[in-house]
Amino acid sequence: MGLPVEVAEIVGETREWEGRRWFPPGSQLAVCLSGGKERLADLTDGELLEVAAAARRQTSWAQARELAAIAELAGRRADGASEDDPRVLSAHESVTDEVAAALAVTGNAAATLVHLAERLADELPGTRQALEAGRIDLAKARVICDVTENLFGDVVGRLEAVALEKASGQTSGQLRRRVTRMARRLAPDAVEERKRDAVRGRRLEVWENPSGTANLALCDLPPEEVHAIYNKLSAAARGLKADGDPRPLGVLRVDLAKRLLGGAEFPDSVRALLAEAVEEPPEPQPADDVAVPALAAMVERRLAEVRARVSLDALPAAVRQTARRIHDDLAERRDAVCRGGEEAHGRPGYRPSTALRREIEARHATCVFPSCNRPSRRCDLDHTIPWRPGSTCRCNLAPLCRRHHRLKQSPGWTLHQIWPGLLVWTTPAGAWYIVRPDRT
Ligand SMILES: [Zn+2]
Ligand SMILES: [Zn+2]
Incomplete structure (x- = not known):
């Protein structure tokens, strides 16, 4: 057993998983993950989640090595390839079968791996590095590979950069939607052509x-x-x-x-x-609020300060209180910015108007739990602070699916809407997630 936290602070013992949040994958992390000093049963909830996240980073690192080895082999076979001979497999088909046999995967799976390996080696160096550093997992690398497929060089580079900006905090589905939207803007014709191609294969x-x-x-x-x-x-x-x-x-x-x-x-x-005629989905609207990025950064900074200051036992409660305090401190400014909108701040009644519902759905295309993909049109508009004393207003409504509506009410979880569309979740382990409007 480790020492009680207060004693540990006095004698200066640091806990094995303390501050490992961004410890990079590689041989040293492999040693840490192999057990050693502390058994899992001795770790706090927060530390267990750190171990899980670290193991995932390590997996990404190993997958980057797998793909790099495949790319190296494919490159050698391509270099050694002779003239096209219709009687034999192409060098590419041949190396695909070598990979399939060695990894015991189907030919299709091997072809996908070889393709991904080659694209990461040649055209997507940033994605390769992010995978190797554990900032993204294989699913996200695949998304970036898919969305940039058949696009021109400079567009590929710009899309990759945009994708990697937020990829670590997004699920692969969220990443796909965001990068696809960007691809449509940067290369509308190519994206349209790719879609027509896919539809031909329906x-x-x-x-x-x-x-x-x-x-x-x-x-x-x-x-x-x-x-x-x-x-x-x-x-x-x-x-x-x-x-x-x-x-x-x-x-x-x-x-x-x-x-x-x-x-x-x-x-x-x-x-x-x-x-019956089908209702058209609303046009997404740009977020009108420049304060959101600054406020999100402020929340991140204040909660990180709390994490650095308090003991592990006290962390969940301290994070909860701080999120609450930030929310309360912003009350007056929030009311003021909200009165500037088209609908009065705090409209009477429990049910939002159709216009307000559409505004909220455009602000968040999905349920506002960080990893949830449930479209907001199929969610309930939740009053972040329950109606009465909470109001029916853009500053107090957000789409939540049934499941995450229940999660919000579960012990240890809190949700604050600190600014219209900017939400902060806190978890039982003392972690937090900041959810911004889609467009900021
Ligand atoms: Zn309001
Ligand atoms: Zn949800």
Whole structure:
């Protein structure tokens, strides 16, 4: 057992996982991860999360080595390749099979690996370094590789730089959306062409699940068509539910889709619902608030100071209190900036107006839990401070899915909206996550 924290401070013993947040991966981290001084059972909650994060960085580092080795081999085979001979495999196909056999993966998986390895070696040096340093994981490296595929050199470089700016704090899905948006801006024609190509390859896929069920998917359709289908099914499912159908919405959607594809006849009421016009999604609006980046930096700095100052036992409570204090200190300025909007600050009633709902949904395209991908249109608009005393206003509303709505109310978790659209989560382990409006 280690010493109690207060004693440890006095005698100057440092804990093995203290301050390892950005300890780089490599041989030294491998030693730390192999056990040693402290067993996992002796670590605090916060330290356990540090160990998990460190192991993940180490994995990224190992994957960077795997890809570098593959790229080196592929390069050698390409150099030694003779003239095209239709009777034998190309050097590229051949090295793919060498990799497939050595790693015991399918030919498709090997081809994907070789391609990723080559792109990281040639065109995406920043991504390669970020993976090797554990700042991103393999899934995010793949996203950057995918989104920059078939684009021109300078666009690839700019997209990569933009992607890496925020990649460590984003999930691969969030990263994909952000970089895709940027790619559309920088190279609209190339992105459109790539999409047309993908749509030409549209298909129906079937695969089986471990539970003994199977999935059926319509793949590579234009997204607007997919959303239109989904929204129609949702409208019809909600209609059935309103008429007293006990099945959950998700089940109703798939049952309706199954009957439609099976050619079943529907009652007129359902047909009418299915034919209903689909509402256009709102145009995302630019965040109008220049204060957000500065405030986010201030929160980060103040919470980091707290972490440096207090003992591990006291950390969760100290982080919670500080987040709360920052929120309270900003109350007057927040009210003032909020009165400048089109809707009055603190509109009467519990339900937001349609305009306000759209503004909030445009501000955050997904649930505001850091890793959640649930589209905000399918979330509830949560009153960050419960209604009464909290108000129905842009400074107190944010999309939360059901799950994260429950998480917010769970012991040890807090959520503060310190500025309209700028939210701070604190966790039971004393970590924090700052969530900004999408456009800042
Ligand atoms: Zn307000
Ligand atoms: Zn969520």
